[in-house]
Every structure is written in structure tokens, then in C-alpha cells.
Amino acid sequence: MAIEMLYFAWVREVVGTGSERIDPPAGIETLGALIDWLADRSAAHANAFADRERLRAAIDQSFASPDAPIAGAREIAIFPPVTGG
Amino acid sequence: MAIEMLYFAWVREVVGTGSERIDPPAGIETLGALIDWLADRSAAHANAFADRERLRAAIDQSFASPDAPIAGAREIAIFPPVTGG
């Protein structure tokens, strides 16, 4: 199950890329578990995801919480709390 | 003591003039008494001032109630409730 990951703002800067294609193993079922799995991929990912309180996420362009299931997701974005307006 | 009377909107139309100079006798001490005195001047005045609930007034360009004293007033306006904005 390939997922397009998107990163925005300082999360993008710390991860070092704005997007990447991933294929998590079957045991990864929630957004929170996916972030744990991503944090193990590189020091940059680990740094970006170190403080979960500072992260927000969207699954297929809808805001989602850490316990949200990722089954069927095509696009998942991780970013800081929004600051528009 | 000469006073410049001003009339606006339908009060002006019913009185038949937008302004007139008056010199009320000394016994006329409040706005309410002045309107009573004016109502005796002509049928047009009586018509315009028939329903006091529909009238508002200003003494020297500040809103005033019927019991307001008119001593020293130079300009008194009588008009319907305002409808701007």
C-alpha cells in the first residue's frame, strides 16, 4: 500500500523534503504508528517528529488525529499547527 | 428669547416649513410645553405634533426629552425617530 507523504513548513525543512512515497508494513494501522515508523527512517525524520504536541496531520486532505486509521489512505500530510488568516 | 425652530422629514412636510423663528412667552420652560404652545399656532402645527410618541427633538443639536428645559436654547429641532445607516 503506497502512500504519498507530504510535509509543510518547518516539518518540511527538518525532514529535508516536501514529499516522499512510502510503503509501510501491514502492522502499521494508525497515524500515530505511522509517525513512529517514519521516525525510525532517519535522524531528520526523528528530529522532525520528536515533539508530537507540535504536529498536526491530514489524511487525504482532512485533519486527522493520531488514533485515526490509515487503511486506504493515499495522501498523508504532517505539518505544524496552521497559522493562516 | 428668539429660538430658531427646525423641522425634518414628515414633520417638515406637515408643518409646511423647514424652519421658523419663534419667541415663546416666559412661561414656556420645557420642550414639551414649547411643543404644546407651537401646536396652538396653526392647524398644520397641530397636525404635525398630534402624536407625541412619534416625535423626537434636539436642543442645540443634542437629543432632548420633553422635560428638558429650553432656557438659553438657540436652535430646537423636531423630527421623527431617525432612520439612517
Next chain:
Amino acid sequence: MIRVLVAAEPIDVAAELASVEVDGAGGIASFIGRVRADDGVSTLELEHYPGMTEAALRRVAEGARDRWGLAAVTIVHRVGAILPGERIVFVATAAVHRRAALDACAYCIDRLKTDAPFWKREVTPEGARWVEARAGDAARAADWG
């Protein structure tokens, strides 16, 4: 910075908005009241009390500036004959933050409806009539204390 204008000419909202976009203004709220084009009114005539009108509008603007610490307030009100689709009144308030600008804008339009001596007369195909004051307007103005 306070600007109050009573004018027979159409209201230029772009110019009026630009005039409140001063340095410290992060948030600008504005309100336009206009003659609706779906109301059967062919002309709206606005009469006012010259001198008292301008003073009343200035008091409303100064009251808003002092209460919300505004960077700028502009109130423009038309008088004379106004056509459907045209603007009757324009209020703009500028503040450091949005909430002050939004609240102050609502305050200004509520207060000027009861505090400023204007009178509306609607001309329709059936004739002309003076607009009656609405009790709700006095209540809204009183809500601001």
C-alpha cells in the same frame, strides 16, 4: 485617525478602505449598507440635519476609537437621492488585531442608526413613504451600553 463624511456623491470604498490601512493596522473591518435592488424602491432619499449629523458621527467614531484602541475609523454616509445598488453608508475600523476591528465596526453601524439624524424616504411605483424606525435598532444600540 478619524474621518467622517456626509456627502451627496457615491462612496468610493477602495479609496476609503485605503485611508484606514495605516501602519499599525493588522486588521480592518468594514461595513457597507446599500439600497437593495430587489425591493421595489426606485429611489431612496436621505434627509439629514446638517451640523448635528457630522457631530453625531464623529462622536460615534471617537467612542469606538477610545473603547477599542483603534488605529483609524472612517464613517461615510450619503445624503440626497440614492439609486438601487448604490451604497448608503460605509464604516471602516482598523486595529492591531481582528477582534477589536470587527467589534468596533459592528458598534459604529449599530450606534449611528440611533444617534445620527438621518431620515429615509422610499420612492416606489406606488408613491413615496417615510421609512419607520425599527425598535430592534434601538435595542441593538442599547446592547453596547
Next chain:
Amino acid sequence: MIRVLVAAEPIDVAAELASVEVDGAGGIASFIGRVRADDGVSTLELEHYPGMTEAALRRVAEGARDRWGLAAVTIVHRVGAILPGERIVFVATAAVHRRAALDACAYCIDRLKTDAPFWKREVTPEGARWVEARAGDAARAADWG
């Protein structure tokens, strides 16, 4: 009538205001958020999430239209590099009566601050920093229920 625009170009408020001045609109409220010129920020950079942003703004506009029975809603948000004094966001709401327009305008700006995926980065003489979200914004958005 709903209009949502995310654009790198400056916001033309006169044109945007004209677009909500539809027949039934007696009251039009608007809000402009801008980069203050007194803040030491030389450039404000706005990043966003293309696709999700437009959908989020549209949901905010539709929510306001349905709740207040609006005649028109326009939301325009800039992205990219924005200079001091320039406008970041513009909201306009048109309704038959003023209260609906004013309340809906406040709703739109409060909600878009929490619901739309934008991120601000301030460039100052001392360097650049990502703007932190304010807890008050979430509270204000939640107040609307």
C-alpha cells in the same frame, strides 16, 4: 454565490467587494488582514497545502452561507512573499440585513485561522522564523460551535 481564491497576486479589494454586491444584499461586511508596517517584519511568507486549502476555505464559506442565509461570500487568501502593508486575507459576506453579514464575516475569519492549512514565516533583519499558532485562535473558532 461563493468565491474562494488562493493567489500569489495582491488582493484587489474594490473588485472583490463589487463581486458580493449582489441584488439582495443590503448589508456587506468585510475583513482585511494585512502585514503590519510597524512590526520589524521585512517579508511575510505564506506556505499552504494546495488542494486542501481551497477545499477548507470553501467549507468555511459554505458553512457561513448556510448558517446565516447569505447572498454571497468571498474569501481570498494570499500565498508566497507578502510585503509590509500588503493584504494577506480578505473576507466579504453579503446578507439582506447587517447582523447576519457582520456575524458571518467574523465567523469566516475565525474559522479559516484554524481550518485552512496555511503557515506563516516572518523574515526580519535578525533572520526568519515560523509563526507559532495562538491558543486564542482555536478558542475563538470553537466559540462558533
